[in-house]
Amino acid sequence: MDLEMINLTLLNISGMLEKINSSLSDNKSNYIAFLSCIIALISVLYTWKSQKDNFFKNTFDTLISQFRTELSQINKDELRNDLFRFLKEIYQQGTINFNRTDLINDSKYVNCFVLVYRILKVIDKESISNKGYYIGIIRAIIPNDMLWLLALNSLQTNKDSDEFIFGRYKKLLEKYNIFKHIKIISPYDIDFEVSETRYVSKKFIYTCYHIDPFGHILSNFRRSSKK
Structure with missing residues (x-):
């Protein structure tokens, strides 16, 4: 107001x-x-x-509209391929490091990340009784692959410390359980003899060794939430 x-x-x-x-x-x-x-x-x-309530609703609707516009400009196949590419950068270089992706500077996705943050901030600061209703809306319109990118982005840390770069953002994602309905992407093929898991998308094949990346991301996110 x-x-x-x-x-x-x-x-x-x-x-x-x-x-x-x-x-x-x-x-x-x-x-x-x-x-x-x-x-x-x-x-x-x-x-x-x-x-006051009308002001909040108008602000929320405007941000949701902007988020939908940003999403409409992202190709679904490219989103899946980019997700696998980021996973390859994180998991396939001998050690696991969430800072290896260029998500923090990726102009294709950064606007979506910022808008989700702004929407959560608007909801968080308002003393409304039906916050769950608005959280349900934002959960429903974020595609599953984008949810994984949100998780990867929120797990990036400062180079000189273990502090999360987007600590406030991560806390809001946790507080409102944005990953409540996230779906683990099923592997295309599993070879137990060599501990190899293959994920296949159009024009892209991601092979993961010794670890399920999606389960690891979620367990890492939840584990870091308890610190």
Whole structure:
């Protein structure tokens, strides 16, 4: 809500209180005037809350619309191929390192990451009773592959420390359980003799050795949440 509306509301409340004080001082039995002032005060507060709720809803709807627009510009096959490419960078160089991806600077996805963060911040700072309704909307419109990219992005750490680069973002993802309905991508082929798992997408094959990347990402995310 803007400052002008808050100031106007406070002035109205102040005026109501002065009238109440005057009616009680001049005539102790003037309960009708007193009740009228109380009703007027309740009306002002109700109007203030309604306008506040409308402001939140308009902001939320605008951000959701912007997020849908960004998503519409992302090719689904490219999204799947990029996810496998990032997994290869993280897991197939002898050690596991979430900082090997270029997600932090990837112009194709960074706007989606930022918009999800802004949506969660708007929901988090508002004192509304039905936050679950709005969280359900954002969960429903984020594609599964994008959820995995959100997880990978949130697990990146500073080079000089183990602190997460997007610590506040990660806490909001955890707080509102954004990965509640995330689906692990099933492997195309598994060779138990060589501990090899193959994931196949159009024009891209990702082979993972000795570890299920999707299970590891989720376990790492949950484990780091308890620190």
